Amino acid sequence: MTDRYRPNNSNNGPPTGPKKSYNNYQGGRNDKHQGDWKSKDFRGNNRNYKSDHYRPGQPASNQSAPNNQSTGGKGYNNGNYHNNSNRNNKGEYYKKDSERGPPPAGPKGSKRPLDRGSYEKQTSSYVPGRNNTYEQNKKPRFPSGPGQGNRFPTGPSNLPKGPKSMEKSKPLPPRHLPRPTKLTKNQIYMIKTNKPEIFERFQQVGEGTYGKVYKAKNSNTGEIVALKKLRLESEKDGFPITSIREIKLLQSFDHPNVVGLLEMMVEQNQIYMIFDYMDHDLTGLLTHPDLKLGENHRKFLFKQLMEGLNYLHLKRVIHRDIKGSNILVDSIGNLKIADFGLARTMKLLKEGEHPDYTNRVITIWYRPPELLLGSTEYGREIDIWGVGCLLIELYTKQATFQGFDEVSQLNKIFNIMGTPNFENWPEISNLPWFEMLKPKDNKVNQFNEFKAKMTDDSFDLAEKLLTLNPRKRLTASQALQHEYFTNEPKPEPLYFLKEVKGEWHEFETKKRRRKERKRLQDEKKRDINDNIAPSAPKPESMAPSTSKINDNESSVSPNQLSISRPQSIRQTEEPEEAQDQQKPDGTV
Amino acid sequence: MDSFEANTQFNQLLRSINPSVQSLKKTAHFAIKNWENEDYLFPSILDILNDIHVELNTKSTIFQLIDVLINESFTISAHKDSAYSYPYINNLKSALPQILLKVLPGHNNYNLYNVFNSLRNISKTLKIDTSEYEQQWNLSSEMLSKEEMENIDLNLPYPEVVLDDASSNDPVVQAWELLIKKRKQSFYDRLRLLKHQPPKTEDLSEDEMFYVNTKERAHNQLTKKQILLRMEDDRETHKRSKESLWVVERPKNSVGVTEEEFMGFYWNKFDKLSKEDEKALFETLEGYNEVVAGSYKDVQ
Ligand SMILES: Nc1ncnc2c1ncn2[C@@H]1O[C@H](COP(=O)(O)OP(=O)(O)OP(=O)(O)O)[C@@H](O)[C@H]1O
Ligand SMILES: [Mg+2]
Numbered sequence: 058m059t060d061r062y063r064p065n066n067s068n069n070g071p072p073t074g075p076k077k078s079y080n081n082y083q084g085g086r087n088d089k090h091q092g093d094w095k096s097k098d099f100r101g102n103n104r105n106y107k108s109d110h111y112r113p114g115q116p117a118s119n120q121s122a123p124n125n126q127s128t129g130g131k132g133y134n135n136g137n138y139h140n141n142s143n144r145n146n147k148g149e150y151y152k153k154d155s156e157r158g159p160p161p162a163g164p165k166g167s168k169r170p171l172d173r174g175s176y177e178k179q180t181s182s183y184v185p186g187r188n189n190t191y192e193q194n195k196k197p198r199f200p201s202g203p204g205q206g207n208r209f210p211t212g213p214s215n216l217p218k219g220p221k222s223m224e225k226s227k228p229l230p231p232r233h234l235p236r237p238t239k240l241t242k243n244q245i246y247m248i249k250t251n252k253p254e255i256f257e258r259f260q261q262v263g264e265g266t267y268g269k270v271y272k273a274k275n276s277n278t279g280e281i282v283a284l285k286k287l288r289l290e291s292e293k294d295g296f297p298i299t300s301i302r303e304i305k306l307l308q309s310f311d312h313p314n315v316v317g318l319l320e321m322m323v324e325q326n327q328i329y330m331i332f333d334y335m336d337h338d339l340t341g342l343l344t345h346p347d348l349k350l351g352e353n354h355r356k357f358l359f360k361q362l363m364e365g366l367n368y369l370h371l372k373r374v375i376h377r378d379i380k381g382s383n384i385l386v387d388s389i390g391n392l393k394i395a396d397f398g399l400a401r402t403m404k405l406l407k408e409g410e411h412p413d414y415t416n417r418v419i420t421i422w423y424r425p426p427e428l429l430l431g432s433t434e435y436g437r438e439i440d441i442w443g444v445g446c447l448l449i450e451l452y453t454k455q456a457t458f459q460g461f462d463e464v465s466q467l468n469k470i471f472n473i474m475g476t477p478n479f480e481n482w483p484e485i486s487n488l489p490w491f492e493m494l495k496p497k498d499n500k501v502n503q504f505n506e507f508k509a510k511m512t513d514d515s516f517d518l519a520e521k522l523l524t525l526n527p528r529k530r531l532t533a534s535q536a537l538q539h540e541y542f543t544n545e546p547k548p549e550p551l552y553f554l555k556e557v558k559g560e561w562h563e564f565e566t567k568k569r570r571r572k573e574r575k576r577l578q579d580e581k582k583r584d585i586n587d588n589i590a591p592s593a594p595k596p597e598s599m600a601p602s603t604s605k606i607n608d609n610e611s612s613v614s615p616n617q618l619s620i621s622r623p624q625s626i627r628q629t630e631e632p633e634e635a636q637d638q639q640k641p642d643g644t645v
Numbered sequence: 646m647d648s649f650e651a652n653t654q655f656n657q658l659l660r661s662i663n664p665s666v667q668s669l670k671k672t673a674h675f676a677i678k679n680w681e682n683e684d685y686l687f688p689s690i691l692d693i694l695n696d697i698h699v700e701l702n703t704k705s706t707i708f709q710l711i712d713v714l715i716n717e718s719f720t721i722s723a724h725k726d727s728a729y730s731y732p733y734i735n736n737l738k739s740a741l742p743q744i745l746l747k748v749l750p751g752h753n754n755y756n757l758y759n760v761f762n763s764l765r766n767i768s769k770t771l772k773i774d775t776s777e778y779e780q781q782w783n784l785s786s787e788m789l790s791k792e793e794m795e796n797i798d799l800n801l802p803y804p805e806v807v808l809d810d811a812s813s814n815d816p817v818v819q820a821w822e823l824l825i826k827k828r829k830q831s832f833y834d835r836l837r838l839l840k841h842q843p844p845k846t847e848d849l850s851e852d853e854m855f856y857v858n859t860k861e862r863a864h865n866q867l868t869k870k871q872i873l874l875r876m877e878d879d880r881e882t883h884k885r886s887k888e889s890l891w892v893v894e895r896p897k898n899s900v901g902v903t904e905e906e907f908m909g910f911y912w913n914k915f916d917k918l919s920k921e922d923e924k925a926l927f928e929t930l931e932g933y934n935e936v937v938a939g940s941y942k943d944v945q
Contacts, residue, residue, distance in 0.1 A: 066772045371683050417880050431839070431876065433883060462877060468851045478839050478855075484831060487783070489879065493872050495835065497856045499844040 089498035090568065252276075254285060254324070256331075262562045263338075263382075268562075272334055276410065281334040282319065286327055296328075299398060304330065306374060306397045314365030316385065316395040332395070336388045336554075339447065340381030341561035343454045351550035352512060353392060355451045356541065360548050362393040362444055367533035370437045371402045377418040378625055379443030382451065382563035390551030399625065403436065410435070419443065419464050421623045422456045426477075427527050429467045429487030441536070445522030450512045456622075467494055474525055475502030482526040514541040547593065563622065570621075651679045655686050659693050664706045664878045666885045673714040677721060680732035687736045694747040700872050702878075704748045704754040709882075710762040711737055711744065716770045721726075738771065739819040744807055749824075751805070752864045754831040757824075759879075764824060764865050768817055778821040789836075791870050795835075803833045904933065 078135040256273040263270030268286040275282060287300050307318040307330070322329040339358075342348060350358075362384060369376060376383075376394065383396035399419075404412050411434045418439070419428060425442030427435055449457045458473065460466025471477075477485050485491055504523075508516050518541045524530040531539075544546065559565075646654075658672040676686050682894055691700055693707060714733055720727040737744075745764070748756050761782060769777045783786070789797075796803075806826045812819050857869040867875070902910075907929060918926070 415880070415884065429878065462869075462873055464851055464855060464857060468849070468854045469921060471854060472848050475844075479836060486835070489758045490872075490876060492755050492831065493875065494855050494865060496833075496854055497838070498849055498853055499839060499842050500846040500849055500854070501846050503846070 066533070069257065084165045146582055172584050175207075199515055232478075256282065256322070258284070260294070261564065262560065263564045272560075283332045283334045284322070285330040285332065287330065288329065289326075300328075302401065303397045306400055306402070309372070310368075312365060312368040313370060313391070314361045314393055316393045331392075335385035335393060337386040337452075337561040338382050338395075339384040339386060340563040341566050342386055343381065343450060344560050344566045345557065346431055348454075350451065350551075351549075353546040354514075355515070356546070357548035357550055358386070358392055359444075359451060360537075362394070362447065363537050365394040365531055366391070366440055366444060367537060369400075370440070370533045374400055375403060375435075375437055375444075376400045376440050378418050378420060379440050379447070380423045381447060381456075383624070384447070386551075386554075395600050420625050421461075421463070422446070422459055424466060424469055425527065426467060426525050427488060429463050429470075430485070430491050430494060432527075433489070435527065437532065438530045441522055441530050442527075444536075445519055446532075448519045448522060449507060449511070449516060452515065453507075457507075464494065471496060471500055472527075473503050473506075474523060475504075476500045477525050481529070484526070484528070514539070514544055567621075609642055646682075648685045651682045652685045652689060655679070659689060659707070659710075662703065662706050664709055664818060664882050666882075669706075669710050669713040670717065672710055673717045676714060677718055677729065677732055678727060683732055683736065687733060689711075690737075691740065691744070694744060697865075700871065701750075701753065701755055701865055703746075703865060705759050705875075708744065708756070708760055708763050708879075711741075712766045712770075715767050719770050728794065735773075739816050741816045745823050745827075746806065748809065748866050749806075749827050752830065752834060754827055755801050755867055759829060760824060761828075762852075764817075764820060766825055768821075771817060773815065773817050774822050774922075775890045777819070778818075778825055781825050783826060787850050788832055793829075793833060797837050797840060800837060803830045803837075806830055814897045816902055902929065907933070 069340075252428065255276055257276050258271045258273045258274055261269055262272050262283065263285075268288040271284045271286070273282055274280070279551050287297070304318065304321070307316070310317055316332050319331045319333065322331055366376070366379075375395075376397070377399040378396055379394075383394065385393045385395045401414070406412060413433050414435065416428050416431055416433050419425075423443040425439050425448050428439060446457050458466060458469040460469045476499050478499075504520060507519070511519065518531075518536065518539045521531045521539075522536060655672075655675060658675055662668055662672055676683075679686060690711070690902055692706065692751060705855055715737055718729070718733050721727055721732045745760060748760055765775070765779065793803075806823060808823075809819070811821075814822070851869065853870075855872075857872060910925065916922075
């Protein structure tokens with residue numbers, strides 16, 4: 058049995074009829090409440106998680122802090138929404154999903170309590186006037202305006218604004234819009250079905266640390282989607298906190314260059330996030346042997362990357378895992394930033410306060426020097442370093458700094474960018490591990506060697522993105538002002554990609570490489586058997602010893618094939634449960 | 646437990662110490678429980694710091710242990726009906742300057758940052774105001790005197806940092822003075838290197854860049870493996886340090902509304918506040934304060 062929730066993320070006007078939503082998780086909590094999450098609030102609602110699911114509404118008001126307003130008000134969010142929370146008489150607490158449009162019809166000032174116990178009731182209209190001890194209404198925080206990048210047709214921008222606030226026990230101000238009587242298709246919240254499978258899976262396209270990603274087709278609509286299966290660790294821990302963070306963030310996004318969560322699905326005790334399917338990821342695409350990118354195409358890709366990142370940074374979100382395999386690209390080069398498994402919103406700080414985040418973030422090749430030196434007080438700049446690396450990769454098709462561990466990674470960086478000196482990075486001596494990794498010699502900057510591989514503009518931009526000192530690194534919005542994007546040739550979609558055979562994700566690339574390795578090994582075996590000669594040192598013994606690269610590819614020698622890509626640090630951060638069974642061909 | 650046995654066990658704990666909170670606390674609690682043998686156990690701490698075969702990572706951990714030991718001894722003794730009377734604190738405090746130089750030997754200042762953090766904690770526990778020194782720590786560029794800058798130009802080495810036997814300052818303050826000197830030394834060494842070492846154009850190996858790779862490094866230097874281990878340890882310490890931040894004990898009959906709900910309720914709407922509501926607001930707030938205050942380890 059499959060149950061699905063659909064979000065009410067259309068803007069088609071005020072919903073009326075039967076509607077109900079749960080946020081089974083509760084928005085707006087911070088890390089501090091981990092304990093509550095898992096044990097109290099969360100487990101209480103576990104039943105809901107297993108038996109059905111919801112489609113998230115889009116701009117979630119996931120911050121209770123006032124400053125958020127300044128960063129969100131960029132016109133990305135459309136419509137007004139409000140957020141009701143209700144407490145029923147049992148004292149249980151849950152929140153109304155964020156919603157577009159004015160509140161639905163109901164008795165004036167009704168608080169629309171939710172009856173969370175029974176799904177059957179979903180088809181009935183709102184239960185009016187429950188005696189709530191608590192309710193919470195949010196003022197609309199974002200200006201209404203036309204939507205961008207919505208999956209569903211967005212409604213007219215002149216929708217009436219919702220009531221400023223639904224004040225407790227005061228009647229609502231009169232509303233002037235006629236209310237549609239019928240719920241449109243886009244506004245359905247939850248679908249529960251007995252069909253064995255709604256999504257017909259084609260193949261696996263990704264293997265993350267937290268679960269697998271499949272390409273699939275919605276058998277009702279024909280829509281091609283990506284299913285990302287959540288890895289649910291042991292039952293007793295409840296729903297993984299990291300996934301909650303991820304879902305919560307995804308829900309709040311509304312930008313063409315950032316993936317949007319279409320819906321959540323629960324099927325046979327597995328939970329899936331559902332996204333628009335994208336043909337390629339940047340790592341996969343760049344390994345395509347015949348791919349020839351023009352300058353206009355590179356600009357097209359990189360501009361979108363910067364736009365997406367700028368959007369996130371304006372929303373005070375740090376991605377913390379920028380790398381090629383987390384950048385998705387469709388069949389004409391439209392680009393979306395994906396994988397928010399490590400992302401977080403920045404803390405709001407008073408003067409003199411320090412953020413204090415973990416420095417165990419970002420896959421090592423894309424990790425900036427301040428993190429390698431132990432910084433816990435970083436900001437958005439750490440993502441900028443990563444996109445700087447990716448800009449070069451668009452030209453060279455390979456990662457620029459390929460270290461095996463923190464020490465060698467920093468050595469690679471210093472060898473190319475030069476060792477920092479007192480003028481360009483005076484604050485470096487305040488970093489926790491600086492005394493341990495203080496350069497004992499001076500190296501001149503050799504970055505000029507990349508000039509030949511790039512254009513003048515891209516080289517200049519890359520150099521500014523890859524500034525050692527995080528304070529002097531370009532911000533996303535500054536980068537977008539760079540001449541690179543305005544000088545000829547102008548950015549242009551990659552229409553030729555349509556002709557490119559196959560779909561290119563890091564996963565398939567790895568698979569190909571695995572096959573290639575196997576072939577080489579088989580060959581070697583045959584050689585050995587043929588010659589009965591004493592064997593040369595096994596490739597394994599030449600492999601760099603590294604704890605970070607703990608997928609089965611770490612046994613490839615760098616001289617034999619290209620170095621295997623390091624995985625996200627999540628792998629080392631969260632103990633892994635037993636691997637799911639996977640059929641050899643990667644299908645299910 | 647007789648003193649010999651206590652000392653043997655304590656030494657075992659010291660030799661196998663790691664920077665996890667459990668290990669540090671276990672060792673500190675053992676010492677406190679055996680306070681009657683302080684005369685034996687305290688010198689053991691000094692012995693391990695004097696041992697040239699003990700690596701610098703371990704010495705850094707021992708310094709963290711001293712931080713934890715002082716804090717635990719203080720907290721436990723400060724308790725209303727405590728049977729303890731601040732064991733180890735006096736001894737550790739007076740030996741602090743000497744200990745500091747053992748953890749930061751010669752020009753090997755790998756442990757500078759950790760010592761800074763621990764010393765800050767210790768000063769806080771002992772309620773000694775060292776904000777002046779903390780400020781000096783941060784002002785690295787203005788740290789050096791004119792004379793010292795000239796010495797850099799002349800490529801002269803920085804003088805060894807040694808104990809000032811004549812100083813009559815409080816030993817904690819003395820430790821801070823030494824730490825600032827160490828910081829200066831490190832800064833000076835770097836400026837000198839930047840000034841006098843001609844920059845290389847050919848690629849530097851990890852060993853040339855950081856002096857790390859060789860397995861058998863000279864005494865008091867870290868190998869690459871030790872550096873990577875230290876990083877992992879520091880991350881764990883950092884993670885743990887945050888884990889206890891939010892621990893709030895919630896007695897059964899305390900406020901029934903979570904802080905989040907409370908915030909949401911009062912923050913997200915404006916409304917006329919009735920007398921009754923106002924009363925409820927302050928009562929709930931009061932309730933939180935009690936719950937949180939009750940969760941502090943050192944009773945406020
Ligand atoms: N919407 C999508 N369309 C097509 N492919 C996708 C989509 N989302 C993810 N993938 C593929 O699946 C891979 C893994 O997805 P994702 O990065 O979200 O998972 P993850 O578990 O967080 O991975 P990791 O932590 O290892 O980076 C991506 O690198 C990409 O190739
Ligand atoms: Mg990923």
